[in-house]
Each structure stands twice: as C-alpha cells, then as structure tokens.
Amino acid sequence: MSKAIPSKARVVIVGGGVSGCSVAYHLTKLGWTDVVLLERKQLTSGTTWHAAGLIGQLRASQNMTRLAKYSADLYVKLEAETGIATGMRQNGSITVALTDERKEEIYRQASLARAFNVDVREITPVEVKEMYPHLNVSDVKAAVHLPLDGQCDPANIAMALAKGARQNGATIIEGVKVTAVHKKDGRVTGVTCEQNGETYTIETDNIVNAAGMWGRELGRMSGVTVPLHACEHFYIVTEAVPGLKQLPVLRVPDECAYYKEDAGKMLLGAFEPVAKPWGMEGIREDFCFDQLPEDFDHFAPILEKAVNRMPMLETAGIHTFFNGPESFTPDDRYYLGEAPEVKGYWVAAGYNSIGIVSSGGAGMALAQWMNDGEPPFDLWEVDIRRAQPFQKNRTYLKERVSETLGLLYADHFPYRQMATSRGVRRTPLHEHLKARGAVFGEVAGWERANWFAREGQEPEYRYSWKRQNWFENQCEEHLAVRNGVGFFDMTSFGKIRVEGRDVLPFLQRLCANQIDVEPGRIVYTQMLNARGGIESDLTATRLSETAFLLIVPGATLQRDLAWLRKHLQDEFVVITDVTAAESVLCIMGPKARDLLQKVSPNDFSNAAHPFGTAREIEIGMGLARAHRVTYVGELGWELYVSSDQAAHVFETVESAGADVGLKLCGIHTLDSCRIEKAYRHFGHDITDEDHVLEAGLGFAVKTGKGEFIGREAVLRKQEKGLKRRLVQFWLTDPEPLLFHNEAIVRDGKIVGTITSGNYGHYLGGAIGLGYVPCEGENEASMLASKYEIEIAGVRVRAEASLRPMHDPKAERVRF
Incomplete structure (x- = not known):
C-alpha cells in the first residue's frame, strides 16, 4: 500500500539518492519536521546504488576538504545511530x-x-x-x-541517512514522480506529483532538486539552470x-x-x-537500478x-x-545552493563521481544554508550561481562532459584549459586578437586572450608544474604594462545597470562604501553579508541621478545579479544585465595617457580626468566612456565601447600604439600585475567568509554614511580587533613558482595557504597572497616572524608585507 502524500510541507526534496537523503537527514537534525522526500522509483535506484564508495578526504580547497572530512566522520557514526551497517572502513x-x-x-x-x-x-x-x-x-x-581515507557501502549509507531522517520526523515516499514545480512572484509555492496514476499537489515554500542525472530536466521545468549530463x-x-x-x-x-x-x-x-x-535523448521512464x-x-x-x-x-x-550512468558538470564541481532564478528552489546535484564522499557534508551545508538563509561558510566553489544560462544547452554539455570525467584523473596542471565546448561566447575583438597570436582561455563561456604567442611560436599551451612555454611571453607583457603601455580586452566583465527612483537608497543599503557621489564618479566597494563577509567586489559608476553601472567579474555575474534581486524590497529599481552591450578595452601603463591623446581630442590630464572618474570621449570616429581605474596598479583607462564600434576603436588604438610601444596583453599578465600590486580577487583572496577588514579593504568601508548590510559586523570587528590579515609574500629565490594553495609557514609552523599566486616579473620573483592569524598582534610583530612557503614538500624563504610591494602609495596610478 502506497504512503499518503501530504497536502503541505515545509520542504519537498526530489530524489532519493544519497544526496537527497542527506539533505533530509540534516534538515531534521535542525528541527525541520515537515520534510517530505519524493523518489520517482526506489531509494538509491539512480546512481547511488552502483557508486564505488571511495572516501577521499583531501579536496582542492579547505572548505571542500572540510565537507569531505565531515562525511567520513558522519558515516562512521551513522551505524550506531540507525542500526544500518554503512560498510565504512578507514583503511586509508x-x-x-x-x-x-x-x-x-x-x-x-x-x-x-x-x-x-x-x-x-x-x-x-x-x-x-x-x-x-x-x-x-x-x-x-x-x-x-x-x-584516514577509506571506503563504504553507498546504498547502505543512503538507507541509513533515510532511516535517520524518518526517525526525526521526515516523510519519505517512493514511487512518486514530480511533474511540475509551481511558483508565484518569483518564488516556489508547490509541486505537482503522480503516484499510481493519481495526481497530487503539495503546497510548499521550498524544493530541493536532488534529482541527480534527472536534475537538468527537473530544473528546466521551472526555468532553473542546472547544467549537468550523464556519462x-x-x-x-x-x-x-x-x-x-x-x-x-x-x-x-x-x-x-x-x-x-x-x-x-x-x-x-x-x-x-x-x-x-x-x-542524449532523455532517460527512459522505467529506468531503475x-x-x-x-x-x-x-x-x-x-x-x-x-x-x-x-x-x-x-x-x-x-x-x-x-x-x-553518473552525472557530470562542465567544471567537475557539483551544485549546491539556492537557484538565482526562483526563490526557495534549492539544488544539490551533479556530483561528478564523488557523490558519496561529498553528500554527507553537502547535505549538512545545504540544510544550514536553508535554515539560516546564508551558507555556513564559503561555498562559492560549488555554488549553483556560478552556472551560466547557456550551459544548459545539451550539445554544449554532451561535448564538455566527455572531457570532464577524464579530467578527474588527468594531470591537474596550473592554467589547464578545457578543450571541448569552446567558442560559445566571443568578444567583437576575438578574430583580431586571434590573428595576432592570442592563446585563449575560457571563463563563464567567454573566450579571453590569456597570452600572446610571438611570430613563429606555437600558439598553444605546453603544460607543466614548472615554467610553461608562455612564461617569457608573460614577462614581456608584464614589463610593457609596468614600463610602457599594454592593451587588454576585458569585454567579459559583467555589467549591471541599476536604475530607478529609489536606486540610491537601494545601493547605499547594499554597498559598504559611500555611493552618494556626483554623476561621473566611480566608487570601488564591496557588498557585504551580515557577518561582514564579502559577497561581491565591484565598482559602481554613477551615470546620472537615477542610474548606476556596476562592474563585476564575469564569473560572478549571475551571483551578483541574484544578490541584488534578493535584496530588492518595495523599491522602484530596475536591474538589467547589459554585459553584451559594451566591449571593454583597457589601456594600461605609464604611457597610457600619451597613447590616448594620440587618438582622442579629449583632455586626459589629472585636472580634467582624475582617477576614479568616468567621461565620455571621442576616439577615432567613435565614442567611448573612459573609466580611469586600474586592476594592474598603473596609470590607465578602461574604455567602454558600444559593441558595434569595438573593432574600429581597437584598430584606431593599435595603429597609433606603434609609436609608444603598445603591447597586446593577456589575462595571465593582468593576474601577475594585480598580485604584484596586492589587488584582491573574488573567489580566491576574498569570499563571503572573509571579513572585509581582515581582507585589508577597510578603506572602501564607510560606517559613517548610515546603515548598510554588514555595518554592525564591521563595527564589532573594529572594536574587538582582527583575528587574521591578508599578507603579500615574495619568494626570495627567483626560481620556484606559486599558483595557489601552497602552505604558508610562520616560524616553522603551517598557519594558512596561499590564496592566489603568480610570478612578479617586475619584482623578480613569485608573489602570493594569503591570510595569517594575528589575534592580539601588531603589524611589527607579524612582520618580525620568519616566513616560508611550502611547495611540494620544500620550504622556500619568503618576505612578507602588509602593504603592496609594488608602488605602496599608489603614486603610479594617480600621476
């Protein structure tokens, strides 16, 4: 006899594999009793039952390792709690x-x-x-x-989690297929399901898509992007x-x-x-074990x-x-969190063959996220908001997952680029740059020039843990930016137009810096959470009394749009993604002013166009909006050009640039210059778990302007003092390389990891950023310590600084 389907629930979890069972188990542990889990056939009948059950604790980041270790600990305890043998053995x-x-x-x-x-x-x-x-x-x-690694029985793990959830009040019903998810005013209101030919509707505010390889299709029914595909x-x-x-x-x-x-x-x-x-044609209806x-x-x-x-x-x-079959994602990382398209629509799917070791921790983290309204710690690595809408395209996914499965055991070389499903998003300058030797990388689907091959040089990566074949190319580009003038195509920047009658109070509430500036001013700011952690790192340019343009990293665009929309109250504000409307041509270096004066009649002097301002300019026969800002630590302008005029402006700049030594530069050089200047990068150096003051960004926080999200956390931190600080490191030996995740050693003890690293060609050695504990310490005592960086077991002496080692007073940026 089938179980009765309730008419209401606080949450409906769709999918009875280890992921869905873990979410149900952990929600009930938090006191959620009105939890319903629906499984289309039988528990574990999709992927869980045939998983290999390997429990490897070390993952690519601290928080992913934290979740894997949690899973291992949980699976050891589950048998005593539920009486179901989990087969968990820590056999190493x-x-x-x-x-x-x-x-x-x-x-x-x-x-x-x-x-x-x-x-x-x-x-x-x-x-x-x-x-x-x-x-x-x-x-x-x-x-x-x-x-302490090991192995387990995957099906029994799921069954133990399911039993634990039931013991704490969850309702788990097999043989029920969800056919629709209902929504109103942008949020979940209920689900329709079928059981034994009968149709039922459950009223609910929350749904969890834990449908595994069915997750993409379940998401598509609600307009939610869940890019995964079975292999x-x-x-x-x-x-x-x-x-x-x-x-x-x-x-x-x-x-x-x-x-x-x-x-x-x-x-x-x-x-x-x-x-x-x-x-590729879908999964047949009777698929079960x-x-x-x-x-x-x-x-x-x-x-x-x-x-x-x-x-x-x-x-x-x-x-x-x-x-x-198992489900794989375009970047080999699973999906967790609330979908940006629909409030109350949560995802826990796409585990890329590490579902057993991941699901214990992932279920715990998602349950806490749902309960508290924010993740328990930084989960950007697996956040569903990183998914791009185009990635649900099945042709794209079919090609990409043929590669991502194999990448699990491929050499994980730094800077390794995907080979499949390329060329989806291209800037108007793509062919121009390709003809000039550009070697492209891909971020959020955007093809971006990572470095430029010389005449006669093979325009391809040759991967290594040592200096790769583009190291000298990057050196030339880097020094051109420091000594002359470099050109970057940064069209992939996310561009969000926020406008309307209430735009100023809205952005004042979300941004930590003072946003009430005159039109034409650019404000560097963060959007914080209630803990003072950084949700977004951006510039806000005031275009008029009622309109701002926000510039964010291309990879975080969907996240940033979701954060803005989530916090929109009864305000008259319109939020529009205008990324594709404009290209961004960055002219950076000491000779940037000389170059721009050759191609434009406008005045680029400090008096007429100071740092932190945006002006409309004429350039060639076109128009652009010139933003005087920098991410490389030199004099420079970002030119925002209507996409239809971008090629013309590029050709104009390039033809005039020969006289001043203009050099085309790639993303690797942008990165090495910004790390040399100790500029932060969201997702590496700053995340929603990193307090804005400990990240060294207090200069962009104005507590005196009035209330904003995170203000109280900033005031508390100011009162109690910092527990850690972001430090810049320079290796005294010029040979070793830093990428990220190398161990920071202070006075012989490991205290943290490098959050981002590259080679500082101007300073003559590898440069990295990373957090160091500092509770109760002053600056002098921190810097008096002996620092080393452990690279593949070898410790290398490093100099540490709390100020940028390159141009600490930012004089080069403002001259």
Missing part, C-alpha cells in the same frame, strides 16, 4: 605517481593536506610495495598515503581472489585507474580520458595497463563488468 588510500609531473602534483597535494590538517605522508615505492604487495612498483616514482562510468569486479586481504584504496591516475578490495574481490574502475556521454550495455573495447586500454600494474588480475576471473 595510496596515490602513486609514474611521472615527475605527477610526483610534483601529489607532493603539492601532500603539502596542502598538511595545511588542512589532514593526516598524510609521502612514502617510497618500497613502502608502497609493503602496504600493497600485489602491486608492480617498478616504475613508481613517488606516492602519498592518507591513512557512462565503468568498473569491473573480479571473482574472489584467494588470500586477498584488506588493502588501502589505490589510485593510479597516470593510468586512469582506481582499485578497491572488497570482500576478497578486487574492483578496478576507470576515469578514461574521453568518456561516453549518455542519455539499470545497467548500461557492456563496452569491452572502450575499457580494454585501462584493463591492459591494470594487468601490468597488478599481475594477479591476469588470472583472476571477471565476476562483473559494470557500466552505469
């Missing part, structure tokens, strides 16, 4: 490197693990053989052991192997393989370089290497050849 894991590049990568990961307080040690091939006697280690160059995922399970005892989980990423001993059998799984997307057709030809290259790696596989019979 080993990752081996077969190349010098992979050795560098896993040693960097080991340094990161130490910084995140994850138990880790580097081990020799001899030690690997002792721990894993079946393994051929003849060509193993290095290995890393994490003793085929393969593994084999051997017959029982005599004498096979418990072993650590083994990863051999150079052979795209992982190994797991389970009940005396060996499981071999693969993340092959080119995956097979699945379900289904397997996909075997494809031995596709798996054969993995198996061939595995037999060499673990010779016992040659004689062990294959008990199961398994092929099952």
Whole structure:
C-alpha cells in the first residue's frame, strides 16, 4: 500500500539518492519536521546504488576538504545511530605517481593536506610495495598515503541517512514522480506529483532538486539552470581472489585507474580520458537500478595497463563488468545552493563521481544554508550561481562532459584549459586578437586572450608544474604594462545597470562604501553579508541621478545579479544585465595617457580626468566612456565601447600604439600585475567568509554614511580587533613558482595557504597572497616572524608585507 502524500510541507526534496537523503537527514537534525522526500522509483535506484564508495578526504580547497572530512566522520557514526551497517572502513588510500609531473602534483597535494590538517605522508615505492604487495612498483616514482581515507557501502549509507531522517520526523515516499514545480512572484509555492496514476499537489515554500542525472530536466521545468549530463562510468569486479586481504584504496591516475578490495574481490574502475556521454535523448521512464550495455573495447586500454600494474588480475576471473550512468558538470564541481532564478528552489546535484564522499557534508551545508538563509561558510566553489544560462544547452554539455570525467584523473596542471565546448561566447575583438597570436582561455563561456604567442611560436599551451612555454611571453607583457603601455580586452566583465527612483537608497543599503557621489564618479566597494563577509567586489559608476553601472567579474555575474534581486524590497529599481552591450578595452601603463591623446581630442590630464572618474570621449570616429581605474596598479583607462564600434576603436588604438610601444596583453599578465600590486580577487583572496577588514579593504568601508548590510559586523570587528590579515609574500629565490594553495609557514609552523599566486616579473620573483592569524598582534610583530612557503614538500624563504610591494602609495596610478 502506497504512503499518503501530504497536502503541505515545509520542504519537498526530489530524489532519493544519497544526496537527497542527506539533505533530509540534516534538515531534521535542525528541527525541520515537515520534510517530505519524493523518489520517482526506489531509494538509491539512480546512481547511488552502483557508486564505488571511495572516501577521499583531501579536496582542492579547505572548505571542500572540510565537507569531505565531515562525511567520513558522519558515516562512521551513522551505524550506531540507525542500526544500518554503512560498510565504512578507514583503511586509508595510496596515490602513486609514474611521472615527475605527477610526483610534483601529489607532493603539492601532500603539502596542502598538511595545511588542512589532514593526516598524510609521502612514502617510497618500497613502502608502497609493503602496504600493497600485489602491486608492480617498478616504475613508481613517488606516492602519498592518507591513512584516514577509506571506503563504504553507498546504498547502505543512503538507507541509513533515510532511516535517520524518518526517525526525526521526515516523510519519505517512493514511487512518486514530480511533474511540475509551481511558483508565484518569483518564488516556489508547490509541486505537482503522480503516484499510481493519481495526481497530487503539495503546497510548499521550498524544493530541493536532488534529482541527480534527472536534475537538468527537473530544473528546466521551472526555468532553473542546472547544467549537468550523464556519462557512462565503468568498473569491473573480479571473482574472489584467494588470500586477498584488506588493502588501502589505490589510485593510479597516470593510468586512469582506481582499485578497491572488497570482500576478497578486487574492483578496478576507470576515469578514461574521453568518456561516453549518455542519455542524449532523455532517460527512459522505467529506468531503475539499470545497467548500461557492456563496452569491452572502450575499457580494454585501462584493463591492459591494470594487468601490468597488478599481475594477479591476469588470472583472476571477471565476476562483473559494470557500466552505469553518473552525472557530470562542465567544471567537475557539483551544485549546491539556492537557484538565482526562483526563490526557495534549492539544488544539490551533479556530483561528478564523488557523490558519496561529498553528500554527507553537502547535505549538512545545504540544510544550514536553508535554515539560516546564508551558507555556513564559503561555498562559492560549488555554488549553483556560478552556472551560466547557456550551459544548459545539451550539445554544449554532451561535448564538455566527455572531457570532464577524464579530467578527474588527468594531470591537474596550473592554467589547464578545457578543450571541448569552446567558442560559445566571443568578444567583437576575438578574430583580431586571434590573428595576432592570442592563446585563449575560457571563463563563464567567454573566450579571453590569456597570452600572446610571438611570430613563429606555437600558439598553444605546453603544460607543466614548472615554467610553461608562455612564461617569457608573460614577462614581456608584464614589463610593457609596468614600463610602457599594454592593451587588454576585458569585454567579459559583467555589467549591471541599476536604475530607478529609489536606486540610491537601494545601493547605499547594499554597498559598504559611500555611493552618494556626483554623476561621473566611480566608487570601488564591496557588498557585504551580515557577518561582514564579502559577497561581491565591484565598482559602481554613477551615470546620472537615477542610474548606476556596476562592474563585476564575469564569473560572478549571475551571483551578483541574484544578490541584488534578493535584496530588492518595495523599491522602484530596475536591474538589467547589459554585459553584451559594451566591449571593454583597457589601456594600461605609464604611457597610457600619451597613447590616448594620440587618438582622442579629449583632455586626459589629472585636472580634467582624475582617477576614479568616468567621461565620455571621442576616439577615432567613435565614442567611448573612459573609466580611469586600474586592476594592474598603473596609470590607465578602461574604455567602454558600444559593441558595434569595438573593432574600429581597437584598430584606431593599435595603429597609433606603434609609436609608444603598445603591447597586446593577456589575462595571465593582468593576474601577475594585480598580485604584484596586492589587488584582491573574488573567489580566491576574498569570499563571503572573509571579513572585509581582515581582507585589508577597510578603506572602501564607510560606517559613517548610515546603515548598510554588514555595518554592525564591521563595527564589532573594529572594536574587538582582527583575528587574521591578508599578507603579500615574495619568494626570495627567483626560481620556484606559486599558483595557489601552497602552505604558508610562520616560524616553522603551517598557519594558512596561499590564496592566489603568480610570478612578479617586475619584482623578480613569485608573489602570493594569503591570510595569517594575528589575534592580539601588531603589524611589527607579524612582520618580525620568519616566513616560508611550502611547495611540494620544500620550504622556500619568503618576505612578507602588509602593504603592496609594488608602488605602496599608489603614486603610479594617480600621476
């Protein structure tokens, strides 16, 4: 007999895999009793039931590691709480490197693990053989052991979470398909579902899309973007192997393989370089605990290497050849949070084959987010608001996920660019820049020139953990910006027009800086949350009494739009994304004024056009709005040009630039210049978890202007003092490189990580930013310490500064 479907609920969770069950479990732990979970077929019948169940605690960032460690701890406790065996074993894991590049990568990961307080040690091939006697280690160059990693039974984990949720009051109903999500005035009001041919409607203010590989289609019904696509995922399970005892989980990423001993059998799984997307025509209605057709030809290259790696596989019979679908996203990171399109529409989906280790922590974090109205800590890495509307396109997704599955075990080189689904968003200057040697990267779908190849140089990346093939190109571009004049195409900036009768009080309430300035003034500001954390980093240009233009990073545009719209009350304000309307041509460097005076009759002197102002100018035969600001720490202007005139303005500037040494520059140079000047970057150096004062941005906060979101948190921090500060580091040895996530060592103890790093070609060494604890300390005592940065296990001496090492008084910006 089917369970009765209630007419009302505080939340309806759609999807009975480990993710949906975890959200239900954690909401009930927070006291939500009116929780309903609906599963179209049976619990775990989509992806969870056939997951490999690997529990690896170290992830790419501190908070993702925090969530993975939470999952591991939870799964250890669940059995005692619910009586359901979770199969959780902390038998450790080993990752081996077969190349010098992979050795560098896993040693960097080991340094990161130490910084995140994850138990880790580097081990020799001899030690690997002792721990894993079946393994051929003849060509193993290095290995890393994490003793608290492990494995579990995925289906039982989900069942235990479901039982825990039921014990705390949740209603879980199988055999119910959600057919519609209702909304009114931009927020969720209910869902319609079917059970045994009957239709029911549940009134609710919240829905959680935990529908796994059905998540994109469920989102599409409500106009919500959830870009994910299923791929085929393969593994084999051997017959029982005599004498096979418990072993650590083994990863051999150079052979795209992982190994797991389970009940005396060996499981071999693969993340092959080119995956097979699945379900292009949709997923059939009766899909439930289904397997996909075997494809031995596709798996054969993995198996061939595995037999060499673990010779016992040659004689062990294959008990199961398994092929099952899992959902993957365009950037290999899952989705969590409230969708920007509809209030009360939450997402927990797209786990990219790490759903078991992620779901415990993700369910906890989403439940707290729903309960408190804000995330418990910085979750931008997996925030659904990073998704771009165009990414729900199925052709785009099919191509991209064929690559992202394989990237899980590919070399994670710095600056690695996606190869598939490229060219979707191009600026009007794209072909011009391509013809001049531009090598493009992609952010939020935008093709951006990352560096420029010289005449005769191959315009492609050659990846490495050392100096890559564009290092000298970047040096030339960087020094051109410092000594002459550089040109950047920054059309990918997000551009938001905010206007209307109440625009000033609206932005005054959201922004920490003083926004009430005269038209033509540019204000650098942050939008804060109630904790004083940074939700957005932007410039606001006042265009008129009732109109402002906000400039934000291209990657955060959807997030920033959502934040603005979320806080719109009964005010007469219109918020419009105008990103595609204008191109942005940045002219930066000591000779920027000389160049602009050659192509425009306007006055670019300090008196006529001071720093922090915007003026309409004539340029060539066109018009532009020239913003005197900088993100590289030099004299310069950003030219906002109507997209139809952008090519003409570019050609005009380029032809005049030869006399003053104009150089085309890429994003890598923009980044190295801004880190050298200690300018912050949202998502790396500043997040919603970082207090604006501890980030060193107090100069952009005006508590005296009146109330604004976060003001009380700023005043409290001023009264109690800072607990940490963002510090700039310069490596005294000019050879090593910084990217991010290297460990900061103070007086012999790891105290944090580098939030962003690059090479400071003007200063002559690698430069990084990172937070250092400072409670009760003054500036002198902080700087009196000995600082080192640990890179792949090697500690390198670093100089530290609380002021920009390049032009600390900003004299070059304002001359």
